[in-house]
Amino acid sequence: MKMTAGVEWAVHCCVAMSRADGPVPSARLADLHGVSRTYLAKHLQSLTRAGIVRSVEGRDGGYQLTHAAADVTLLDVVQALEGREPAFRCTEIRQCGPLAAPPEACTRPCGVAQAMHAAERAWRDALAATSIADLADGLERTSGPGTLEGVARWLRSDAPAR
Amino acid sequence: MKMTAGVEWAVHCCVAMSRADGPVPSARLADLHGVSRTYLAKHLQSLTRAGIVRSVEGRDGGYQLTHAAADVTLLDVVQALEGREPAFRCTEIRQCGPLAAPPEACTRPCGVAQAMHAAERAWRDALAATSIADLADGLERTSGPGTLEGVARWLRSDAPAR
DNA sequence: GCATTCATACTCGGATATACTCTGTCCGAGTTCTGCAGG
DNA sequence: CCTGCAGAACTCGGACAGAGTATATCCGAGTATGAATGC
Numbered sequence: 551m552k553m554t555a556g557v558e559w560a561v562h563c564c565v566a567m568s569r570a571d572g573p574v575p576s577a578r579l580a581d582l583h584g585v586s587r588t589y590l591a592k593h594l595q596s597l598t599r600a601g602i603v604r605s606v607e608g609r610d611g612g613y614q615l616t617h618a619a620a621d622v623t624l625l626d627v628v629q630a631l632e633g634r635e636p637a638f639r640c641t642e643i644r645q646c647g648p649l650a651a652p653p654e655a656c657t658r659p660c661g662v663a664q665a666m667h668a669a670e671r672a673w674r675d676a677l678a679a680t681s682i683a684d685l686a687d688g689l690e691r692t693s694g695p696g697t698l699e700g701v702a703r704w705l706r707s708d709a710p711a712r
Numbered sequence: 713m714k715m716t717a718g719v720e721w722a723v724h725c726c727v728a729m730s731r732a733d734g735p736v737p738s739a740r741l742a743d744l745h746g747v748s749r750t751y752l753a754k755h756l757q758s759l760t761r762a763g764i765v766r767s768v769e770g771r772d773g774g775y776q777l778t779h780a781a782a783d784v785t786l787l788d789v790v791q792a793l794e795g796r797e798p799a800f801r802c803t804e805i806r807q808c809g810p811l812a813a814p815p816e817a818c819t820r821p822c823g824v825a826q827a828m829h830a831a832e833r834a835w836r837d838a839l840a841a842t843s844i845a846d847l848a849d850g851l852e853r854t855s856g857p858g859t860l861e862g863v864a865r866w867l868r869s870d871a872p873a874r
Numbered sequence: 875g876c877a878t879t880c881a882t883a884c885t886c887g888g889a890t891a892t893a894c895t896c897t898g899t900c901c902g903a904g905t906t907c908t909g910c911a912g913g
Numbered sequence: 914c915c916t917g918c919a920g921a922a923c924t925c926g927g928a929c930a931g932a933g934t935a936t937a938t939c940c941g942a943g944t945a946t947g948a949a950t951g952c
Contacts, residue, residue: 737886751936
């Protein structure tokens with residue numbers, strides 16, 4: 551039950567991209583956060599496939615959000631990287647073994663699966679309640695106004711990684 | 713973000729043990745559900761370490777619940793097998809990179825981690841709301857009364873696996 | 875008949891292989907920008 | 914001065930290794946049972 555580390559990277563990248571006015575190369579985003587360039591690129595591909603970001607090829611290319619930051623939720627990003635399948639997978643073991651329940655009696659998911667899925671639904675609902683815009687606003691509140699403006703300026707500048 | 717398959721096994725085993733009047737060998741529990749004997753034994757060890765079940769050694773030994781079924785929640789079982797660490801691990805990448813936030817400004821978890829942890833809290837709360845006794849009652853409702861009594865009878869009998 | 879001893883069979887527990895997924899890297903295909911030549 | 918073209922540099926995208934974890938298994942340590950034995 552561990553989440554890919556790339557989720558954290560992707561969320562922070564989305565927050566940074568939300569204030570950029572043009573495409574941002576993946577290498578630039580990686581340098582901003584001090585993470586592996588090639589591995590972050592792999593996760594950004596997942597975001598592209600999910601339709602959260604658009605990739606612009608060629609010189610001056612990069613990634614940019616396809617929708618407004620307020621329309622992208624944490625759930626979208628998590629599911630883009632982790633997949634949409636639930637963490638708990640019911641294998642219907644009640645239908646196995648010597649005292650197996652007959653299949654015709656199993657028209658509904660068993661109680662265990664129901665409870666597990668309800669819990670995951672609560673988890674997804676909580677994630678869907680937070681948008682990238684919310685996180686950006688929160689960052690401005692805690693780290694001071696102008697923080698994201700500085701990030702955007704650095705992203706389009708030619709300053710070296712360090 | 714996948715959960716160990718052993719979680720499903722362990723929960724069903726707890727439901728079965730809740731109606732047994734003595735220790736049940738792991739091999740018997742495995743045969744009841746048609747799963748690997750040795751691998752289930754490994755998961756039952758985790759339940760033992762977590763204090764959910766007690767192991768009785770020797771002939772006629774086995775596993776039995778240490779507490780009443782109503783006092784054991786799904787969360788207890790899940791955490792016994794998956795660990796108590798959250799799925800999302802914040803690596804504080806905001807403190808990395810050329811525009812890193814200074815450590816003294818990071819006294820509180822960043823917004824991303826807060827949202828992720830809040831979602832996991834909702835998930836844990838939902839799991840903690842369901843007990844083994846609840847699942848046992850639900851099973852009796854759907855599969856008919858006496859189902860668990862039959863399981864308990866089979867567990868202490870000498871009937872072969874199949 | 876009863877207590878003691880001993881062998882046995884059965885249990886759990888940890889140490890040991892294998893498969894799969896996550897992590898990290900590399901190189902090729904494609905596109906856009908830029909500089910330059912020509913009109 | 915404007916247009917068209919060619920080169921180059923930079924981008925993404927998918928294919929390729931290594932590490933760590935989940936899965937599955939095996940064998941040894943320990944204990945309660947039960948029978949056999951002696952009193």
